[in-house]
Amino acid sequence: MADKVLVIGVDETEHSFYALRWMLQHFFGPNDIPHNLVIVHAKPPPSSVLAISGPGAENVLPLLDEDLKKIGNRTVQRAKEICIEHKVQNVTTEVVEGDARNVMCDAVEKHHASLLVVGSHNYGVVKGMNLGSVSAYCAHHAHCSVMIVKRPPKPME
Template sequence: MAATEAPPRRIVVAIDDSTGSTEALQWALDNMQLQPGRDTIVLVNTQSYSAAPTSRPGFHVSQGEILADTQRKKDAGYKLLEKYKAKCEERQLLCETRVMIGDARLSISEAAEQAKADAVVVGSRGHGALKRLVLGSVSEYCAHHCPMPVIIVRPNKIGQPDTAVPMD
């Protein structure tokens, strides 16, 4: 009886300029048992909306300025993703990059659905309870709203060994 080959997987990894993103990608590369040349990492970066003060009296920002600012943000996002893409390509994994504009919580969920992802890997910045309450946690939002499994990679505490809890 011939073994059936598993279909290629698509794993979304949320990337920003935090160490949590670096740890999330590293976790995915080390733990997801990705198959070179078959599985795809989809790197997603979210840039915030342009802060256009058009609603305040005396301020006007043209549509052209908003579009130019949006393009600058997209360019910055793709530039950031290039170094992460190189890490994927070192392991001969297929890699796609996407830059979204908007709220990171919504953008990551949307990108994962568009990519038909099998899983999403996000870093956790470890914000305190108050900041999480006010701003909301991107990782928690994704865990509750993405239709596929979400892996939240907690920050690695420097100087502390990795620990595992035995399962009885």
Template sequence: MAEEQQRRILVAVDEGEESMYALSWCLKNLAFQNSKDTLLLLYVKPPRVTYSAFDGTGYLFSSDITATMERYSQQVADCVLEKAKKLCNNIENVETRVENGDPRDVICQMVQKLGADVLVMGSHGYGLIKRAFLGSVSNHCAQNVKCPVLIVKKPKPTTGET
């Protein structure tokens, strides 16, 4: 067996199935039960302004709509992290974190801030906002973080995933 360590494993999760698959793969292949490993589950909420990019119109929503979206966004975050935590039921040290911003930047920042030893993420993401950003989040992170990056693809992507 690989030697037991105190590793800080940061897993970027979103509402896509792929990030949950990435987490499962990590739990099966990388994280050690009964070890001192800490699993850091990070969910990044898109900044409010990017909602306007969803339909490509550049339309700015009224405050009512943005408030509703903000609530919805928080609910999604809670739901995703709850689901992710359930998968980690064999791991003693699990921390969750919600941040706002461009996931590309936020994930890279959090890797450094939280002192992660390895970053785990799906390749496609980033869920609701994947169309709002140019380029791949995982590519960006693989290029910019200093620690090892594990990019996990879901073997059979559901139709419509790109």
């Protein structure tokens, strides 16, 4: 029987890395069925981040694109380090340009994943509607089970 494939979407937030750690603790123990893990970071296109046009825009977009690539590479590198800490092997990482909702659903199809894991930013209904919830989109459109991992609230001091 082939190993099952789990896909997790990561961004540079602590919510994302919490979801990764949670998943590693719950699915990658010594007695668990072996899984292949695919870590995917969706790099937004520079034009979606910077809404400028006119003279000078062509000079700014390549610089912004380079910064977005660095963020993506740093993000997947940190995710790899977390996997090493948890002694998890069979890890593939990808930085894919595009809208995170589509990138995650496409990764599920590409890798024939049986589970997609995404973190939740806990934005709430109003802010989530304005920003567009990646987790809600994936829950409705991914062709596999979707697990949304919420980071517990920080205790009041």
